[in-house]
Ligand SMILES: Nc1ncnc2c1ncn2[C@@H]1O[C@H](COP(=O)(O)OP(=O)(O)O)[C@@H](O)[C@H]1O
C-alpha cells in the first residue's frame with residue numbers, strides 16, 4: 001500500500017469526519033484506531049486516518065502518539081501528513097495543537113505549517129485569523145461552554161501562538177483569493193521571517209481548494225475537514241483518479257440487530273437532537289450525581305436498556321445544559337466528572353454489545369473515544385454520509401467485526417440526526 005495522504009486525528013469523531021470528506025472526494029480511505037497492529041489486514045486505500053484520543057491528554061503524550069502515527073504513515077509512502085484538529089480549534093493554552101504541530105514540523109525537517117480549521121458545510125469560517133461558528137465569533141458560540149476546553153478567544157493567531165514554540169503568521173483572504181501560487185509565496189515569506197506556522201483565512205470552498213493545492217508543497221498541514229477537502233481534491237486531480245464518492249461498507253448481517261444511541265455530548269446541537277429523539281423512542285436520562293457516586297446507576301441503565309432493546313432503538317444520555325454541567329463540575333471536579341461519565345457510557349456500550357447490539361450511535365468526541373476503546377475496535381470502513389462530518393462506519397478487525405456505527409461530533413447534525421442515523425445504519429445504501 002502506498003499512501004497518497006496520511007492523516008493523524010486528535011479524536012475519533014474528528015477522524016471519521018475527515019475520513020468521510022476524503023471518501024466523498026474520491027480517495028479510498030480507512031480509519032484506524034491508533035497505529036494499527038501488523039496483524040490487522042487493511043484494504044488497499046489511498047489515505048489512512050490514524051485516530052488518536054490525544055486532544056485532551058498531556059501535551060508530551062499527545063506528541064509521542066502523533067509522532068508514532070507519523071512514522072507509520074510516512075513508512076507507507078505518505079508524502080504529506082495532515083494533522084486533523086477540531087473545526088472549533090478545541091485546545092487549551094497548554095496544547096495540544098501547538099506542541100503536536102511543532103513536533104510534526106521538526107520531524108519533517110522544518111518548513112511552515114498551513115493551519116486552517118474551516119469546515120464550510122458546518123458553518124466554520126476563518127477571516128483575518130478569527131474563527132466563526134455559523135457567523136458567530138468562536139468565543140461567543142456554544143464552544144465557550146465546552147466542558148473540557150471552553151474557547152474564549154476567536155483570534156487563532158493568538159491562540160496558536162500561546163501553544164507553539166514558533167511565531168505564527170497570517171495569510172489573509174486577499175492573498176487566498178489570488179490562488180495557490182500566491183498562497184505558496186506568502187507562506188514562504190512568512191517562513192523566511194521565522195514563522196513556523198500560519199493561519200489561513202477561508203470563507204468559501206474555492207478558498208479550500210486553493211489552500212489544499214498550496215499546502216501539498218509542504219510536508220505537513222493542520223486543520224479540519226475543509227483543508228481535507230482541498231488536499232483530497234488536489235490529490236485526486238494530480239493522480240487522475242475518478243472524482244466521485246467511494247463507499248466501502250459492505251453488506252451486513254447487523255441490519256436487523258438491536259440499535260442504541262449513547263449521548264455524552266452536552267453541546268447545544270446534541271441537546272436538541274435528544275429532545276427530538278425522545279418523542280420517538282424510549283429515552284433514559286442518567287442521574288449524573290448517582291452515576292458519579294457508584295456503579296448502581298449504570299447498572300440501572302443497562303437493565304433498563306436490555307429490557308427494551310428487542311422492541312426497537314433506545315437512547316441513553318448523560319447530556320445536560322451548561323448550567324447543570326457547571327454544577328456537576330463544581331461538585332466533582334471537571335476532568336474527573338468528564339472521565340467518569342465517559343467510562344460509564346463506555347461500560348454501557350460493552351453491556352449492550354453483549355446483549356446483541358448491532359448498530360450503535362455515539363454523540364460526543366471524547367465519549368466516542370471511550371466507547372471505541374472499551375469495545376476494542378481497531379479500524380473502520382467508511383460508508384455514506386449521514387450529515388456533514390458524520391459517516392456510516394463499519395468495524396473491521398478481530399473484535400465486533402461488522403458492527404455498524406456513527407460517531408457524532410457533539411456539534412454536528414440537524415435536529416433529526418439520531419433518526420436519520422438509525423435509518424442509515426440499518427440500510428446504508430438507501431438514498432436519503
Ligand atoms: N452531565 C454531565 N456533566 C458533566 N460532564 C458531562 C456530562 N455529560 C457528559 N459529560 C462530559 O462532557 C464531555 C463532553 O465531551 P465530548 O464527548 O467530546 O462531547 P463534544 O463532542 O460535544 O465535545 C465528556 O467528557 C463527557 O463525559
Ligand SMILES: O=C(O)[C@@H](O)C(=O)COP(=O)(O)O
Pocket residue numbers: 011013014015017018085086087088119224225364365366389408409410411
Ligand atoms: O472538526 C470537527 O469539528 C470535528 O471533526 C471534531 O473534531 C469534533 O470534535 P468533538 O466535538 O469533540 O466530537
